[in-house]
Amino acid sequence: MSRVEREAAARRIMEQTPPRVPPDLCADAVRLGDRLLRRRTLALRLAWLLLWAATVAFTVWALTVRPWVEPPSETTPPLTGW
C-alpha cells in the first residue's frame, strides 16, 4: 500500500458520520464574541487612561520638583564678615 493510498484510506475513514450542527451554535458564538469585543475595548480604554494619567502625573511632578536645576551648594561655608 503506497503512501497516497494509505492517506486516502485514512481520509475516507475520517469522513464517515459527520455530526449534526446544533442550531444555537451561531448565536452562542456571537454572544461570546460580543463579550470578548466589549472586554477588549474596555481594556484598551483603561490602558489609554492609565497612560494619560501617568503622563500628567509625571509632567506635574517635573514642573514642581524641577530635577534638571542644579541644587544650591551645601559644602561652601557662607561668606560673612567682610
Added chain:
Amino acid sequence: MRERQASQGARRAREFEAFVAGAAGRLLHTATLLTAEAPNANPRARRLLTLALARTYASWDRLRGEDPYDRTRAYLAVRFAHRAWHQYGALGRARPHPGSTLANLAPQERLVLVLRLYEGVAEEQTAALLGLPTERVHAICDRATATLLHPPRPPAPAVTGAKVAAS
C-alpha cells in the same frame, strides 16, 4: 459615530452568520474528530468550536482579507493543543469515546492527522502552527495513519490505562 458603529456591527453579524452557516458543519466535524467524541454526543467539540468562532467574530473587522475559515481552524487547533495536556493528562479525565473513529490515537496524533489529512493543511504550515519540527509532523502523521488503518487488536482496558499513565 454611534450610528456608524451600529451599522458596522450589523454588517459584521450578517457576514459572520453567513460564514457560520457555510463552515460550521465541516468545522464541527473537525472538532469532533479532535476531541474523539461520538458524532451525536459531542459537548466538548461544540464548546471548542463555539470559543474558536467567538474569537473569529471578535477579530472579524481586523481580518483584512484573511480567510476566516483558516483563522477559526488555527484557533481550534491551538486551543486543542493547549488544552489536550490538561484534559487527557496523567489523570485521564476524559477518555476517548469508543464510538469515535480516532479513539485509538493520542491527542497529538489526532491533531496532526486531522490537520494534515482531513483538512489538507501543508506539512510546513502544520509544523509552524503547532511549533514542531517538520520531520516530527511527518513522523507523527505516518504513525497515526498506520494506527488508524491497522488498529491494535485487543483494546484491553487495563493495557490502555497503563499506556495513558506512562505517557
